[in-house]
Amino acid sequence: MASRRRKPAGKAQISLVVNGEPTEVAFSPHKTLLEVLREDLGLTGTKHGCELGECGTCTVLLDGQPVLSCLALALACDGKRVETVEGMARGAVLHPLQETFADLGAAQCGYCTPGFLLVAKALLEENPSPTRDQIKQALAGNLCRCTGYLKIYEAVELAAARMQGEEAEAKEETLYGRR
Amino acid sequence: MRKEPGSRYYVEGIEVPETPEPRSEQEQWTQTEYVGKPRPRVDAYERVSGSAVYPSDTYLPRMLYGAILRCPHPHAVVKGVDTSEAEKMPGVRTVISAFTPDDRATQPHSELIHTTLFSTRCRYEGETVAAVAAETPYQAWDAVRAIQVDYDVLPFVSDERRALDPDAPKVHDEGNQVAPTDTYERGDVAQGFAEADVVLEEIYRAECEIHTPMELHGCVAKWDGDSLTVWESTQGVYNIQAGLAGALGLPLSKVRVVGHYMGGGFGSKLQAGKYTIIAALLAKKAARPVKLTLTREETYLAVGNRPASNMRLKAGVKQDGTLTALEYVGSGASGGYQAGGTSLLDWLVRDLYTCPNVRTELTNIYVNAGPARPMRGPGHPQCAWALDQMMDALAEAIGMDPVELRLKNVPTVSQARGGSPYTTTGLKQCLEEGAAAFRWKETRAAIAREGNTNHLRRGVGMAGGLWAGGAGGPPSTVIIKLFSDGSVNLNMGASDIGTGTKTVMAMVAAEELSVDPDAIQIEHADTGTTQFATASGGSKTVPTEAPAVRAAALDVKRQLLDLAAGEMGVEASGLTLKDGKVVSIDDPSQEREITALRSLRRRRSITGVGYRGPNPQGKAVNPFAAQFCEVEVNTRTGEVKILRFLAAHDSGRVMNRLTYQNQVFGGITMGIGLAMTEARVLDGDQTGKMVNKNWHDYKLPTALDVPADMTCVPIELEDPEANSVGAKGLGEPATIPTAAAVANAVYHATGVRITNTPITPMRLAQALADARKGE
Numbered sequence: 001m002a003s004r005r006r007k008p009a010g011k012a013q014i015s016l017v018v019n020g021e022p023t024e025v026a027f028s029p030h031k032t033l034l035e036v037l038r039e040d041l042g043l044t045g046t047k048h049g050c051e052l053g054e055c056g057t058c059t060v061l062l063d064g065q066p067v068l069s070c071l072a073l074a075l076a077c078d079g080k081r082v083e084t085v086e087g088m089a090r091g092a093v094l095h096p097l098q099e100t101f102a103d104l105g106a107a108q109c110g111y112c113t114p115g116f117l118l119v120a121k122a123l124l125e126e127n128p129s130p131t132r133d134q135i136k137q138a139l140a141g142n143l144c145r146c147t148g149y150l151k152i153y154e155a156v157e158l159a160a161a162r163m164q165g166e167e168a169e170a171k172e173e174t175l176y177g178r179r
Numbered sequence: 180m181r182k183e184p185g186s187r188y189y190v191e192g193i194e195v196p197e198t199p200e201p202r203s204e205q206e207q208w209t210q211t212e213y214v215g216k217p218r219p220r221v222d223a224y225e226r227v228s229g230s231a232v233y234p235s236d237t238y239l240p241r242m243l244y245g246a247i248l249r250c251p252h253p254h255a256v257v258k259g260v261d262t263s264e265a266e267k268m269p270g271v272r273t274v275i276s277a278f279t280p281d282d283r284a285t286q287p288h289s290e291l292i293h294t295t296l297f298s299t300r301c302r303y304e305g306e307t308v309a310a311v312a313a314e315t316p317y318q319a320w321d322a323v324r325a326i327q328v329d330y331d332v333l334p335f336v337s338d339e340r341r342a343l344d345p346d347a348p349k350v351h352d353e354g355n356q357v358a359p360t361d362t363y364e365r366g367d368v369a370q371g372f373a374e375a376d377v378v379l380e381e382i383y384r385a386e387c388e389i390h391t392p393m394e395l396h397g398c399v400a401k402w403d404g405d406s407l408t409v410w411e412s413t414q415g416v417y418n419i420q421a422g423l424a425g426a427l428g429l430p431l432s433k434v435r436v437v438g439h440y441m442g443g444g445f446g447s448k449l450q451a452g453k454y455t456i457i458a459a460l461l462a463k464k465a466a467r468p469v470k471l472t473l474t475r476e477e478t479y480l481a482v483g484n485r486p487a488s489n490m491r492l493k494a495g496v497k498q499d500g501t502l503t504a505l506e507y508v509g510s511g512a513s514g515g516y517q518a519g520g521t522s523l524l525d526w527l528v529r530d531l532y533t534c535p536n537v538r539t540e541l542t543n544i545y546v547n548a549g550p551a552r553p554m555r556g557p558g559h560p561q562c563a564w565a566l567d568q569m570m571d572a573l574a575e576a577i578g579m580d581p582v583e584l585r586l587k588n589v590p591t592v593s594q595a596r597g598g599s600p601y602t603t604t605g606l607k608q609c610l611e612e613g614a615a616a617f618r619w620k621e622t623r624a625a626i627a628r629e630g631n632t633n634h635l636r637r638g639v640g641m642a643g644g645l646w647a648g649g650a651g652g653p654p655s656t657v658i659i660k661l662f663s664d665g666s667v668n669l670n671m672g673a674s675d676i677g678t679g680t681k682t683v684m685a686m687v688a689a690e691e692l693s694v695d696p697d698a699i700q701i702e703h704a705d706t707g708t709t710q711f712a713t714a715s716g717g718s719k720t721v722p723t724e725a726p727a728v729r730a731a732a733l734d735v736k737r738q739l740l741d742l743a744a745g746e747m748g749v750e751a752s753g754l755t756l757k758d759g760k761v762v763s764i765d766d767p768s769q770e771r772e773i774t775a776l777r778s779l780r781r782r783r784s785i786t787g788v789g790y791r792g793p794n795p796q797g798k799a800v801n802p803f804a805a806q807f808c809e810v811e812v813n814t815r816t817g818e819v820k821i822l823r824f825l826a827a828h829d830s831g832r833v834m835n836r837l838t839y840q841n842q843v844f845g846g847i848t849m850g851i852g853l854a855m856t857e858a859r860v861l862d863g864d865q866t867g868k869m870v871n872k873n874w875h876d877y878k879l880p881t882a883l884d885v886p887a888d889m890t891c892v893p894i895e896l897e898d899p900e901a902n903s904v905g906a907k908g909l910g911e912p913a914t915i916p917t918a919a920a921v922a923n924a925v926y927h928a929t930g931v932r933i934t935n936t937p938i939t940p941m942r943l944a945q946a947l948a949d950a951r952k953g954e
Contacts (some may be wrong), residue, residue: 030317044236045229047442049393050475054874057393085229094228102223105841109677110226111233111393111442132887139882143874145393145443146677147841148848149882150889 014078018043019087025074033077034058034069037084045085045114049143056142059115060084066119085114088121096159097121104170106155108146115142120156129160205729205903213686213696214904217837221682221696222675225440233440234412235472237399243272245461245471246319247454248309248326249481250301253547253867254335254348257299260309261327268325270318272465275457276309276326294516296426296453296460301330302350302515303549304868305480307453312461312469335547335867339512339520340489342544350515350545357513357520357543363529364538365594371504371536375495377576378504381569383492384935385561385918386858387512388485389478389877390554394442396482397472400458406433407459408707412441414448414676415714420706422451423459435707444676445849446553447483449714479872483552484859486511486520488561492528496573500587502534507565510542514550519543522551523558526647527566527915529595530801531606532588547867548859553716555846556646556911560853560918564936567642567919571926580623581923582614585643585805593799595647601799602900603907605829606643609805609894613827614641616892617807623927631928634814637822638928641807642916649830649908650800650901651722655791656710659688659731661739663780665759665773667692667699669731672712673724674704678910679838680720684728686835687904691732693756718802718908721834723791726903731789738785742778747771795900802907803829803894806847806916808886810924817944819925821851823888824917831898831907843891843913850917852880855937 012029015022018041027040034051037043037060046069049057053071060069061083088095097120100106107113116139123130123138130138135156136149144152154174161168208214225231250257260276277297298306309326313319334348341347342355349355372378398411407429411419416436424434441448458471473482488511495504507528513520525539574584589607592598614620622639631637660668669688675681681703685696702709712724736756743761744751753764761776763769773779794800805827811820826843833839856878860871871877898905918936926932931946 028315028317038236039238042238043229044232044238047233047393048235048395048472050874052475052873052875054475055393085227089228094224098227101227103219105219105679105837107220107223107226108679108841108845109393109441109443110231111677113227114229117227136882136887141881143393143879143881145391145445145849145879146845148844148846148889149885150844150887151841152882153887 012075014075016077017081019083027074029075031074032070033060033072033074036074037069043084043086047111047114049112056115056119057112059118059142061118061122064122064125066122083118085117088117095121096162097156100155100159104151104155104158104174106147106151112142112144116144116152124160124163128164132157205733207897207899207905208690211690213689215833215836218682218686218696218835219837220679221685221701231440233394233442234399234410234438235394235397237410237470239399239401239468242399242468242470243312243314243461243465244316244319245310245312245458245469246316246323247307247457247477248323248328249477250298250304250306250308252301252330252332253304253337254333254350255301256331256333257301257308257328258331259329262309264327265311265322265325268318268322270314271311271322272314272467273312273461274309274322274326275460275464296456303480303547305477305549306515307457310457310461312465337546337548337861337863337867339487339510339544339546342546350547355545357517357545360540360542362538362540363525366536368504368506368536368538372495374497375503376498377573378493378495379569379572379576380491380493381572381934383490383565383568385488385564385853386936387487388554388853388857389859390445390447390483391478391874391879392443392445392447395473395475396448396452396454396478397470398455398458399468399470400462401468402462406435408435408437409455409459410437411455412448413438414441414444414674414716416674416704416706417672417711418449418714419451419455423455426456427459435705438674438704441674441676445555446557446716449553449716452482475874476872479869479877480549483554484549485554486513486551488524490561490565492565492569494569494573496577498577500577500579500584502532502588504536505534507539509539510544512546512548512551513543514546514548516550518550519553519557520551521558522553523647524562526558526595527562527645530590530593530647531566531643531645532570532585533590533594534588548861555849556915559644559646559911559915560850563642563644563915563919564922567916568922568932568934571640571923572932581641582610582619586610593801596799599797599799601801602795603829603831603896603898604803605894605896606645606803606805608896609803609827609829610643612894613805613807613825613892616827616890617825619807622809636812636814636928637809638812638924638926639807639809640920640923640925640927641805642919642923644804644912644916645801646718646908646912646915647801648717648719649722649802649912650794651719651791651908652794653791655712655723655727657724657727657731657789658710659735659787659789661692661735661785663774663783665694667694668702669699669728670702670709671724671728672704672706672709673720674715676715678720678842679835680715680724682838683721683834684724687725687728688732691729691736693758718911721906722902722908725834725906727789727791729789729903731787734787734789735785738787739773739779743771743776746776746778792903794902798900800901800907802909802912804912804916806920808920808924810921810928812925812928812943814929814947817940817942817947819855819938819943821886821921823886825890825892826913827892827894828909828912829894829896830909830912831896831901832905833893833895834904834906839893839909840891842909844889846910846913847889847917848880848885850914851885851921853936854918854921855884856880858937
């Protein structure tokens with residue numbers, strides 16, 4: 001509450017921990033978390049797909065849980081931890097999921113990718129070795145119009161294996177297909 | 180050997196001059212170091228890290244937000260627009276409509292679609308009536324709601340099957356048929372049917388689909404004096420430039436369009452939208468940059484669709500599988516304006532299978548709904564839905580394997596083009612190698628052996644395909660700069676719409692210049708700074724741009740070897756490039772690092788120019804395909820589970836194994852959408868409005884709907900005639916046979932043929948119940 005004392009006129013002010021960084025942000029109180037992230041914090045990696053809660057494109061992690069930022073009122077997020085795609089890499093070193101999405105062609109136009117990455121990250125934090133069906137269930141709320149999802153599952157599986165310490169490489173059939 | 184240029188090339192219906200012939204002789208590659216290997220996208224880091232800036236991520240200082248008031252009725256006259264309240268609202272900077280004194284607002288917005296920017300007679304739900312620019316999106320939308328419009332609501336027609344009835348409301352005063360019925364005929368159809376042992380006839384329908392790319396349509400427009408810059412989510416920056424310059428009366432040179440990243444288009448982002456021109460007008464009037472991003476609902480209404488298609492097909496076949504006649508009557512919904520309602524809707528009937536007697540007719544019909552636009556293989560998936568289900572039925576009627584029937588009728592020449600030979604026809608290999616890899620015969624035998632009497636029934640189905648485009652062609656110009664440290668800058672106008680265009684082009688340049696593709700910097704998709712390219716669509720980007728890139732690289736290579744020849748005292752013709760070195764072919768010990776070439780260090784860079792040469796005269800260049808799938812149908816619920824898909828594609832040379840597979844799996848998935856879930860629903864009886872203009876009600880395939888088992892089998896035929904890299908298009912072919920293959924598999928499983936997309940559980944359960952009643 002203390003943080004709201006000196007808020008600019010007509011604006012709300014909240015504290016967030018954005019990608020590990022404590023942040024104060026003032027914004028028009030009707031804004032969604034998606035709008036605050038993109039317009040007030042300059043974090044445009046979180047994409048706007050429908051603003052209707054249908055496509056999962058705007059997914060971010062709120063206290064570690066996947067949330068559709070287009071449906072979350074920013075005011076309701078005071079004091080919470082927000083993780084966006086920009087927070088996944090450590091410096092220029094990509095998160096294993098980002099690596100595998102890149103290497104396997106799981107990102108085509110790339111617009112839905114940040115949402116998928118964050119849902120997958122939350123999944124792997126809860127369940128480090130998910131089955132294919134568990135991956136499909138977890139990702140079923142995110143739409144992709146380019147890839148056909150298969151490369152996305154494979155990327156999640158490969159990242160899961162690497163995060164478990166395996167020296168896993170992409171399967172031959174993932175890169176070349178089965179003949 | 181290249182033939183003299185003879186054919187003409189068109190961009191948006193306008194003839195364009197050919198670019199000059201490539202200057203160097205270009206033999207096909209025999210061995211490659213980069214081309215054909217799987218390679219992650221060169222811009223993958225940007226795409227997965229959130230650092231790629233899409234047009235919708237463009238935020239400029241002092242930028243305003245635009246919003247468009249759209250007609251809520253399918254058919255109405257706008258008698259007046261009162262913007263006075265809206266103009267007084269906080270944050271509102273500009274309001275425009277057809278009643279604003281600005282001649283640009285009432286001029287035709289395109290040479291192709293004869294409508295004004297703001298309409299006084301609205302012919303579809305979602306037509307533009309007025310627009311606002313305000314300080315925030317919320318203020319803009321509040322102002323849109325405050326605009327008072329006096330509509331005279333007119334009767335509407337939303338179903339093209341009723342639009343030609345004499346008492347149907349007229350979308351245009353001249354009538355609802357867009358143009359005279361287009362007919363095609365070869366041979367004698369009546370004679371063909373007389374010769375047939377079996378004649379079948381069926382009516383098919385494919386429902387209207389919406390592209391729904393993940394990134395919304397939109398742009399940011401900014402004026403600097405009389406120069407306009409637009410960041411647009413587009414498949415072709417030069418198309419947007421031409422559309423804007425034409426509508427605004429500006430020289431092309433004063434319109435810069437930038438589109439580095441974009442979140443999908445599938446044909447709906449080939450042209451300048453009205454929203455682009457509106458954004459530019461708002462920005463001009465407000466003297467501030469304006470961002471105008473459509474809402475998801477607007478993109479369902481107003482930026483195109485794959486039109487609903489009605490197809491009646493009658494086919495004759497002899498007992499030995501010879502097709503004797505095909506008669507095809509198609510119609511499609513153009514929408515409220517002249518658009519490709521029946522574009523290429525008969526092409527497969529005319530061209531895919533050998534048949535001497537063919538008659539087709541196509542009728543393009545106005546309805547009060549959003550105009551059609553090309554969508555991934557315009558006309559083809561619908562035509563395949565009819566033709567390849569018919570082939571399946573014919574095969575059953577004569578007791579022949581469906582693959583065998585198609586093999587019996589593989590064409591060697593393009594019948595639709597008066598018998599021009601194809602440079603390569605991989606259909607036979609697609610069918611044979613695809614069937615073998617799928618274990619087609621074995622699976623059918625196993626299903627027959629095990630019986631299919633349980634309520635969960637398995638079935639397999641397949642379909643063939645070709646794409647009328649996919650050849651590519653001029654014009655295209657590419658510039659490559661080689662710096663004195665051996666690194667390379669590639670400059671091309673083409674957009675990378677997510678297919679991996681930049682990556683493939685870097686691989687082509689790397690192949691010729693023997694540099695790591697990662698050392699290549701790419702400038703692309705910017706009319707201000709990059710060379711002319713046609714839009715990325717029609718599965719022509721690789722066959723159009725790759726030869727131009729190769730020619731530019733060869734131009735650089737020739738100049739570089741000339742420089743080295745002087746310094747090394749060896750004939751240039753005896754030199755080649757390897758791993759950053761100039762090497763003598765005869766004596767590999769004679770080599771010099773590119774960085775050690777004194778003359779290059781003095782010059783600092785070498786610039787090469789490459790052009791796309793003409794296509795071979797008198798030949799057809801087309802990609803071919805065959806797809807196979809296995810389904811499990813729950814006959815109690817009508818649910819269909821797609822267990823596996825296999826796609827065999829002849830698209831010539833595989834340029835990048837990874838992005839090739841991406842195209843195929845993505846194409847199959849879009850085809851599954853057509854087969855299983857996607858359909859625009861209009862409330863034709865009462866309001867005429869679209870009732871499923873969102874992703875909740877308009878269903879795309881999700882992660883749960885696609886088979887985990889998808890296989891891509893490239894049929895890599897050498898095609899030295901097609902172009903200098905031997906590649907044909909792939910993106911559209913991958914979605915053409917899919918839906919028909921699914922329908923055939925469902926029939927194989929159940930004995931019930933669904934002729935109307937999509938195969939929803941309700942539709943299939945009803946058909947199964949009807950079939951049981953009939954038994």
